Amino acid sequence: MAKKSKKKRTMAERADRHVLYQDSVQDSEFELDFVENTYKDIRDKKPLTLREDFCGTARTACVWTKRSKDNQSWGVDFDGEVLEWGTKNNLKKLKPKQQARVTLIEADVRTVETPSVDVVLAFNFSYWILKQRSDLLAYFQGVQRTLNPDGIMFLDAFGGSQAHTTQVEKHKLEGFTYLWDQNKYNALTQEMSCYIHFRFPDKSRMNKAFSYTWRLWGGQEIEDLLVEAGFSKVRFFVQKFDDETEEALDEFEETREIIDHDCWVAYIVAEK
Ligand SMILES: C[S@@+](CC[C@H](N)C(=O)[O-])C[C@H]1O[C@@H](n2cnc3c(N)ncnc32)[C@H](O)[C@@H]1O
Known part of the structure; x- marks a missing residue:
């Protein structure tokens, strides 16, 4: 079998x-x-x-x-x-x-x-x-x-100026990488959409593990x-x-x- x-x-x-x-x-x-x-x-x-x-x-x-x-x-x-x-x-x-x-x-x-x-x-x-x-x-x-x-x-x-832009910040930590994704930014209302993603050494990802819509x-x-x-x-x-x-x-x-x-x-x- x-x-x-x-x-x-x-x-x-x-x-x-x-x-x-x-x-x-x-x-x-x-x-x-x-x-x-x-x-x-x-x-x-x-x-x-x-x-x-x-x-x-x-x-x-x-x-x-x-x-x-x-x-x-x-x-x-x-x-x-x-x-x-x-x-x-x-x-x-x-x-x-x-x-x-x-x-x-x-x-x-x-x-x-x-x-x-x-x-x-x-x-x-x-x-x-x-x-x-x-x-x-x-x-x-x-x-x-x-x-x-x-x-x-x-x-x-x-x-600071970086807060008013879209950008992805990466931090390599023990066993995984943390990504802070300032995904969208409305320069008029200062509303921002952000995500936290995680990446792993085996190349797998956990995308949008957390999502936030905030006013800066x-x-x-x-x-x-x-x-x-x-x-x-x-x-x-x-x-x-x-x-x-x-x-x-x-x-x-x-x-x-x-x-x-x-x-x-x-x-x-x-x-x-
Ligand atoms: C980013 S987490 C904060 C976790 C933790 N306090 C920290 O310092 O990392 C945000 C939390 O706020 C909660 N939350 C958002 N709006 C809320 C509200 N109006 N009342 C109570 N909890 C709320 C969400 O459910 C979520 O668990």
Whole structure:
């Protein structure tokens, strides 16, 4: 009898897009160091309660509870599938006592009700999905109300001439290549369509693993909306570059000016 031919699945077929996303896009430990240190510098105490908006797999909310037995977190996302993945692969991997301090909520960040918290995070530019000014303002107002009196919101943003073009950025990582594809850009409305693709050493690909339609908000527009929403002070911390190699460093410095950069990334820190 002839042997059944068993086709070997490609690396792309075997890969999990959420694992790849976490490995290429997210550095929760670094983000939380920045959050905790900046909060301590501003408020002279440690933040304990954290809400991760647009949490996706809720990796950051889960890492938060591992950092201290006093830490508690909430993760909010309106996509049940990604929350389920995060529950199975991130939340359930925590110790039972840590798990008990994480609450994942399937809801829209614009309408969700959570207890008051010390910090709210909206990272990886996710809030750019809110393209109308009124929509983004309403979201910021909701966050402002949710924060404790000493609360701080942390966001991020990018810009520079390269942000206003179509381009594909490639990063070779361990076991795969990550591609950030700024596929379409409307120079009038600043609406952009972006994809994340992954490529593997066996030449297989996972195309459009993630898709985003965003408005490329400017730093000043974001600050104006945060102030309008009631935040008392907004600060920008821009990522530093090595002067010689021009490589991005894991260091962010407070600034009010970013001069003619091709590409900048910054944290935005908004105090209640
Ligand atoms: C780019 S992922 C962000 C993942 C993670 N927070 C990070 O830092 O990488 C964006 C997530 O936002 C969620 N999302 C988009 N709009 C939302 C909304 N209005 N309310 C709640 N979640 C939303 C999507 O379901 C998606 O999981």
